Each structure stands twice: as structure tokens, then as C-alpha cells.
Amino acid sequence: MRRAKRFGRLLRGRAGYGFSFEAEFEIESYLRYQAEKFAKYFDANTYLLITRALDYFDPARPYGGDLVRALAPAQARFFLASFTTDWRFAPARSREIVRALLDNRRILSYVELDAPGGHDAFLMDDPRYHGALRAYFDNIER
Amino acid sequence: MNANDQALLAARPDFAAIARWVSPGARVLDLGCGDGALLRYLWEARQAPGYGVEIDDAEVVACVRNDVNVLQMNLEDGLSVFRDGSFDYVLLSETLQTIHGTEQLMREMLRVGREVIVSFPNFGHWQARLQLLLGRMPVSEELPYAWYETPNVHLCTLTDFEDFCRRLGTRIEERLVLHAGQAVSLLPNLFGSLAVYRCTRA
Numbered sequence: 001m002r003r004a005k006r007f008g009r010l011l012r013g014r015a016g017y018g019f020s021f022e023a024e025f026e027i028e029s030y031l032r033y034q035a036e037k038f039a040k041y042f043d044a045n046t047y048l049l050i051t052r053a054l055d056y057f058d059p060a061r062p063y064g065g066d067l068v069r070a071l072a073p074a075q076a077r078f079f080l081a082s083f084t085t086d087w088r089f090a091p092a093r094s095r096e097i098v099r100a101l102l103d104n105r106r107i108l109s110y111v112e113l114d115a116p117g118g119h120d121a122f123l124m125d126d127p128r129y130h131g132a133l134r135a136y137f138d139n140i141e142r
Numbered sequence: 143m144n145a146n147d148q149a150l151l152a153a154r155p156d157f158a159a160i161a162r163w164v165s166p167g168a169r170v171l172d173l174g175c176g177d178g179a180l181l182r183y184l185w186e187a188r189q190a191p192g193y194g195v196e197i198d199d200a201e202v203v204a205c206v207r208n209d210v211n212v213l214q215m216n217l218e219d220g221l222s223v224f225r226d227g228s229f230d231y232v233l234l235s236e237t238l239q240t241i242h243g244t245e246q247l248m249r250e251m252l253r254v255g256r257e258v259i260v261s262f263p264n265f266g267h268w269q270a271r272l273q274l275l276l277g278r279m280p281v282s283e284e285l286p287y288a289w290y291e292t293p294n295v296h297l298c299t300l301t302d303f304e305d306f307c308r309r310l311g312t313r314i315e316e317r318l319v320l321h322a323g324q325a326v327s328l329l330p331n332l333f334g335s336l337a338v339y340r341c342t343r344a
Contacts (some may be wrong), residue, residue: 042327078237079206095223098213098223099223102193102223102224102225102228103225103228107211108193108211108213109205109206109211109213110212110213110214110215111199111206111212111214112214112215113199113201113214128199128200128203131183131203132203132206133202135206135207136206138207139206139207139209
């Protein structure tokens, strides 16, 4: 969304549409640049594995779909953060975890940040997110 | 009681009443919990563990800093993450007047809690009545906002709230009316500026 706003339909140094498969729009060249950078940072096969692991992530599955039972053995304190624009792991999923932890009467804090960064929001410099995380870390006994 | 607690109770006289009504070790849910001061106080004074719900980013961070369990959610969306009867007390401290879906929230509170404790500024206090009589919207210690910047949308008097409870079929178990931190028994709807109610499902 932000990217669309930033680039709109801006063309790359030309007056009209060329009706070709070249990178005519600014957004295309931006995406190409980011993709090339990404391909240098990450090993493609590792990335495939990670995305599969994400797809298979379902902690309730071994417990017949019961997340409450899945989290019952946990003794830890929990801090959960979600971002309203994250469609990969939406706040609704995080709230399922909140509900299961409440049922288990666990110590728990949950922040739901209205941030525009989507799934990548946790990588951005969001003072509210960092503030909450810092406050939580500060209370961990050293 | 330490100096912090004394300052807290001076600033929020309804907290002492709420703490008196909450039995030791009870499970509490504080809606619109601000920086978590009440939850912290209930934990220290009554060993009552609890969770807070708050929407404001800065207040949520303050709760985390205060080592209080906080869930960032909008009360207007209901309390669907909480199961029926999962708390001994559900608290709504000086937040009722800021809620749009008042009736829906009251029903949700009564669903989730065995008992509900609500405090709110009394719009029927004589100072408010006098200011209106003189042609201005009331501004006072309990109602510190000018009309154009107030977060309050649903102000009411003691009589209004009691009618509302009757309409919802809610039983009022106990009522405490305060002014300047002192209990008011004479004409409470006129001389009380802050009301605290303890309610149950009838």
C-alpha cells in the first residue's frame, strides 16, 4: 500500500507508455532492485524451506486442533505482538493464541499495533513496538 | 501502605472502594486499565491476579513497564477473547462515559464476570447542574475537559445508571458515592461527584 502510494503510476524517464515487457514503471524497477538485493542476502533453497515451515506451522495439530491443550505445558511468561496490516500472520491468529493462554491462566501481555508495514512491520523502526518490547525486557530479572 | 499508594488513592478515590470489594486472590479483568495502576494495586493489596485491556499505545507500554498483564484491544469490539464467567470481577473504572456501545459492553462484562464493578463521574452533581443552569457545559475535577475536546460521549447521573441497570436486568449489589474522596450519603445524586457500583446478573 505504501509502495503503491510512493510510486503510483510514475514512469521511468519516459513520456508515455511503451506497451512492452520492459520495466517502464518506477515501481517495477524498485521491485527488481529489491529482488536482486534479496537474492544476494538469502539462499533461495533456505528461503523455500522457511516458507514451507511457515505454511506447516500449526501448533494445535498434534492436539486435535485444541490450542488450549497445546499450550497447557508452557510455564513461560508470554509477550505477543501483532500488526494490523500483517496478512501473513494476522492479528486474528495472534488473538487465538491470546485466548488459549488466557484459558491456561498464563502471564501474558499482548500488543496489537496499528502499523502500515504489513508482515515486515516488525523489521521497521516503530517506536511503539520497540517501546513495548524494551519495557518487557527491562522487567526480566537478570 | 506506601507513599505511592497513598498518592494513587488520593488521585483515584474509587480504587480504594474497588479494592475493598475485591476478595483476596480473586481473578480480575480491568477494562480501560490505563497504565495498570489499579491492577498493580489490587495485586499488592489483595493478591488478586488480573488482566487489563487498553487501546492506547502509550498506556499499553506503561502497563508492560508496570509488570501488569495487558491486552491491547478495543472495548467497542466486545470481549470475545474472554470466556463466560472466566473472571470473579470485571472492572470498568471511569471509562463507562467514553464508550459508544455502552449496552453491548455492559452485557459483555456481565457475561465474562461473576460481578461487575463500574465507576463513573456523576453528571447530576450540583456543580454540573449549576454550570448548565448558568448556560455552560460542566467542567470540574471529575469532568476536566472542555466540550470540544472531551473523550466523554455517554455521561449520566446516578438515577440514569440505575434505570439502565434495571433495563438490562442487572442487580445492583452495592453502591458507593463519593465527593473529594469522602463518602456521600445525603442526596447522593446531588452531592456525589463520583459513583461506584457493584452489579451482578439478576
